[in-house]
Amino acid sequence: MNRILVTGGLGYIGSHTCVALIEAGYHPVVIDNLRNTRISVKQAIEEITGKPLEFYQLDAKDSAAVSSSIENIDGVIHFAALKSVGESIEKPMEYYTENLESLLSIIQVANEKKAKSFIFSSSATVYGDTEESCVTEETPLGKPLNPYGHTKILGEKILQSGKQKFKTIVLRYFNPVGAHESAKIGELPNGIPNNLVPYITQTAAGKREKLTVFGNNYATKDGTCIRDFIHVVDLAEAHVAALNYSEEMIETVDVFNVGTGKGNTVLELIETFEKVNKLKLNYSIGDRRPGDIEAIYTATSKIESTLGWKAKKELPTSMKDSWEWEKSLWK
Numbered sequence: 001m002n003r004i005l006v007t008g009g010l011g012y013i014g015s016h017t018c019v020a021l022i023e024a025g026y027h028p029v030v031i032d033n034l035r036n037t038r039i040s041v042k043q044a045i046e047e048i049t050g051k052p053l054e055f056y057q058l059d060a061k062d063s064a065a066v067s068s069s070i071e072n073i074d075g076v077i078h079f080a081a082l083k084s085v086g087e088s089i090e091k092p093m094e095y096y097t098e099n100l101e102s103l104l105s106i107i108q109v110a111n112e113k114k115a116k117s118f119i120f121s122s123s124a125t126v127y128g129d130t131e132e133s134c135v136t137e138e139t140p141l142g143k144p145l146n147p148y149g150h151t152k153i154l155g156e157k158i159l160q161s162g163k164q165k166f167k168t169i170v171l172r173y174f175n176p177v178g179a180h181e182s183a184k185i186g187e188l189p190n191g192i193p194n195n196l197v198p199y200i201t202q203t204a205a206g207k208r209e210k211l212t213v214f215g216n217n218y219a220t221k222d223g224t225c226i227r228d229f230i231h232v233v234d235l236a237e238a239h240v241a242a243l244n245y246s247e248e249m250i251e252t253v254d255v256f257n258v259g260t261g262k263g264n265t266v267l268e269l270i271e272t273f274e275k276v277n278k279l280k281l282n283y284s285i286g287d288r289r290p291g292d293i294e295a296i297y298t299a300t301s302k303i304e305s306t307l308g309w310k311a312k313k314e315l316p317t318s319m320k321d322s323w324e325w326e327k328s329l330w331k
């Protein structure tokens with residue numbers, strides 16, 4: 001169990017996972033079409049790890065090209081997908097095509113190349129507007145609120161329904177934040193960021209004038225939404241733990257939520273960012289954003305007891321690393 005095909009391996013979570021894989025002794029075989037990242041990330045991964053990265057600029061939807069370019073693999077981690085909720089509402093067909101065609105194509109590659117494990121990037125978004133704030137893997141899937149979320153539910157169903165030759169682990173990510181401590185890799189949002197933390201760092205850097213906090217009249221302690229913000233390096237390490245576990249698992253498919261187990265409000269995150277980085281953020285309270293879930297964070301007992309994985313980094317570290325990464329982009 002050594003050669004792991006990583007699709008979307010130069011993206012935000014993908015790049016941190018490549019580092020974690022190499023550090024754990026795996027050999028990532030990376031494909032990325034560079035639609036939402038830059039080729040410079042390859043060199044950054046090589047600088048961090050001190051090892052050359054096997055990389056192919058390929059689209060995950062093109063199974064023939066992927067198959068003919070790579071040698072046999074032992075496992076797959078499939079990140080490659082479109083991920084903007086707002087964009088998915090504007091262009092639903094593009095989201096269904098990209099996210100589902102790429103998954104079907106990579107399943108085919110995994111079977112052809114005799115992969116034994118398949119790790120799929122899913123999202124907490126599959127729980128929809130759940131009534132429970134603290135969700136477990138048993139929490140029923142909610143109504144998908146947008147085409148992006150729907151592609152994740154469908155992706156899970158596809159992997160659960162097919163009689164594959166490999167073991168499948170579905171990882172449902174909560175809100176990834178932070179960056180590698182070297183500040184060589186991090187999130188590279190395209191245009192105006194949709195997500196909270198890149199919007200915060202770009203505002204602090206003067207690239208955006210002001211952050212709008214979307215609503216402060218929710219039924220939470222300070223009125224702003226609650227999320228489970230997980231450091232991307234911890235999230236990356238969960239993939240290594242999943243791969244290790246896939247070698248011994250008995251079930252054909254298993255699902256894990258990946259988060260810290262702790263919910264923080266949007267204002268708590270902003271205050272932490274200001275405190276650790278000793279700066280003041282220009283923000284004001286605005287209207288609620290349509291479709292936002294009031295509060296969601298995960299129970300961690302299943303992933304802790306089964307994969308032996310637990311998030312280690314706290315919110316202040318995440319906020320410091322996010323800011324260091326933003327500053328590194330000025331150079």
Ligand code: UFG
Binds near residue numbers: 083197211
């Ligand atoms: N927020 C603001 N201002 C902003 C941006 C965000 O107040 O400029 C707030 C949102 O209203 C929300 C919180 O910050 O309350 C987090 O918002 P994000 O957009 O960063 O993250 P979401 O939780 O809405 O969505 C994220 C991913 C989705 C994924 C989902 C899973 O973007 O892809 O988590 O729960 F599906």
